[in-house]
Amino acid sequence: MFCVGALNSEDGVLVNVAPLFVEKSETEPKVGMKFKSENEVFEFYKKYAHHVGFPVRKRTSQKNNERVVTYVAFTCCSREGRKSSNTSTTLKPQPTSQTGRKARLSACSDTAGVWSITGVHLEHNHQTSPSKSRVFRCYRQLDVHVKRQLEVNDIAGIPLHKSYISVVVEAGGYEKMTFIEKDCRNYIDKVRKLRLGEGDAAAIQAYFSKMQSFSPGFFFSFDLDDEGRLKNVFWADNRCRQAYKEFGDVVTFDTTYLTNKYDMPFAPFVGVNHHGHSTLLGCGLLSNEDTETFVWLFRIWLECMEFEAPQGIITDQDRAIQNATEVVFPKSKHRWCLWHILKKLPEKFGYHCQKASILSSVHKLVYESQSADEFEHGWFSMLDMYELKNNDWLIGLFRERSRWVPCFLKTSFWAGMSTTQRSEGMNAFFDGYVHSKTSLKQFVEQYERALRSKIEKEFQVDFKSFSQMVPCVTRFDLERQFQSAFTIVKFKEFQQELTGKMYCDIESSDEGSFSTRYVVTEDFTVHERVKEKKFEIIFERDKCTFSCSCHLFEFRGIICRHAIAVLIRNKLSAVPEQYILRRWRKDIMMMKLKSFSSGLKLKQVILLYQSWDQVVLVI
Structure with a gap:
């Protein structure tokens, strides 16, 4: 086994004490050494150069008549050769890394495809430094873990220099790094480009x-x-x-x-x-x-x-x-x-000894709170009960409660x-x-x-x-009104509310000057237990307008069972058009066609309906 043990005057330490190796022997490059491929020659030379402390690159190659590479030469330093610059002056000299060295390695293959080293020049008229090898371009590389970490941090909006520092800390210091910050920046710039073939x-x-x-x-x-x-x-x-x-x-x-x-x-x-x-x-x-x-x-x-x-x-x-x-x-x-938020609950509280109770409490608050006050009161009680006042994730969710809690959004x-x-x-x-x-x-x-x-x-x-047409389940004219107007899917949703009326009871009513206030109780089952919930409906008979505290119509565009109970109590046979949303009507496309087809021939109208996405061409 051969080891290099030269004293580096720049670092003041003994360098290259690690053995250099190839698959068959552990030594420096020598004429006559054989390899299975050109790539194996290059990888061997790179390992040697990395230990000594200089970069390598391919300089020349030759191909035979069959266009197969049979000769290759690698220069053992980026400083090999001379570089001249037209912009360099005495006052403003330009940096250059080429110093006129002849260090190189050459190899060729025989008819059997076996590669042999034919020439080696290892002289260096400059200092080499193994500690600097990691900075040379030919040795720098990002592993899969680092790439993924950079991408995730970039998506999260974390500045790249901070991502790089975190990678350095994880690696155990700069001397353990196999890349520099510029490589990270180049990689992020690359992945930000649309992936095109x-x-x-x-x-x-x-x-x-x-x-x-x-x-x-x-x-x-x-x-x-x-x-x-x-x-x-x-x-x-x-x-x-x-x-x-x-x-x-x-x-x-x-x-x-x-x-x-x-x-x-x-x-x-x-x-x-x-x-x-x-x-x-x-x-x-x-x-x-x-x-x-x-x-x-x-x-x-x-x-x-x-x-x-x-x-x-x-x-x-x-x-x-x-x-x-x-x-x-x-x-x-x-x-x-809402689904994405609730999905995170098990992850956020997987450590907590009362995880199941916390998840149950949050779900109950989210789905059963009728008003903002009810939700906020229940939220603070939950934080006290489970000692979660300092949980940053919950603090952030509460601060943005108007973006995700149903009772804050149901009026839209x-x-x-x-x-x-x-x-x-x-x-x-x-x-x-x-x-x-x-x-x-x-x-x-x-x-x-x-x-x-x-x-x-x-x-x-x-x-x-x-x-x-879906058959009506009652004899109410109100149901037939929605049957003739709504699509099948939306009419079935209305029917669910209509049949759900049987679980509702008008508990009280309070006549006012312009409107009547009704309190409707609804029985519903939770975990095989029957519970009761109260809803308030304001009804103006003269205008035939109404609103319910459940706000189902405002949220979904379907009249709720509580309002239906009040309408039937007041013997209304139909509701104003404002409660039959245009966007749920079965004839919405025909209404659109009618506005477009004025003056068109019948054939044109048929084509217009059959190929709505080609409407401009047909017209």
Whole structure:
């Protein structure tokens, strides 16, 4: 075994006391040493150079008639050769790392493919330093763990220099590092670029241009970086844009499903249509999930939808999305996904000896609190009971309670949605069309196929609502009014409230000058125990208007069982049109067609209905 043990004048320590090795022997490079491949030669030379303290690189190579490499030369230092600079002057000399050395290693292969070292020059007219080897470019590398940590921290908005410091601490100091901060910055810059295969950018642009030529209502936009490379993409066909005009009052936005499952940065805007089904309202492919990227996406989407912002938007707790929402949709109500929050409870309190009781208490407060005061009183009681006053996560949740607790949000219309699972459901719709190896170009093409399948299913549901009718379960004229107006799905929801009236009882009424106040009690079962809950309904008979403390109509657009009990008590046979929301009507598309088809021939109207996404072309 051969060891190098020279004294380094720069460091003042004995260097290279570790043995140098190759698969067959542990020594420095010598003429005649044999290897299985060119790469094996290079890796052996790199190990030797790393121990001695200098970088290596491939300088020249030669190929035979079959274009196979048979000769290669590696220079043993970046300073080999001479470098001249036209910009260097006596007053402003430019740094250079080349000093005219001849140190190098050459090797060639025989007819059997065995490589042999044919020349070695190990002389160095400069100091070498093994402690500096980690700084040379050829030895620097990021492992998988570090890459993942940098990506997660970048998404969380943590500055890169802080991420780098944390990695240094974890490694045990700078001398243990195999990379420098610049490598981390270069890696993050690289992953922020949209993951495109060869030719994907041009193919996507050509595909979108083709779609736009077929339908002028097709909208797309590209976001480029400073070097003109594709970063982010947004597109929406005309069907999405027309659907937004009817169903864009509440939108969910979620980026997790395809990103997690297929490593596909898909960002859909999703609403709920008149059948209660998810409907796509535009989507994007993103290179990054930071505030700047989301601001770009939201602004482009808003432009696509003629600058009509949604009344409400539901997202997860992502800080970058929240920041972008405040910038682009300052007047829209922003709600956090309730499912994502409650999902974190077991993780946050897995250590607590009373974990089950805490989870039960939080769920009860969230789902059973009728008012803000009731929730807040119960919240503070829970903190006292389980000694959680100093829990930072709960403190943050309470501070933002108006974004996620139902009793703070039920007075606004959310189309019955409280989670982003609409977005996740839309993402899941692409199952069977994409997989882990799907390129971005393939995804865009598969997107159209998947969406057309969904459009066909929506058409069939529309047809079912027109051609079939769910029978009434009572003799009330009120039920027949909703039967003739609502889609099948929404009429069934109304029927659930109507039949639920049997569990309600009008406990008292208080006549006023303009309205009557009713107190309605409802019996419901929890864990096989019957409980009672009281609701207050204000009814104005002259105007035939009403409101209930449960706020089901405000939240979902469906009249609640408590109000139905009062309406039937007052023998009302019908309600004003304001209680039959346009967005739940079975004839909403025919109403839209009527407004578009004025002056058109019958054939044109039929084509217009059958291909709604081509409406501009047909007209």
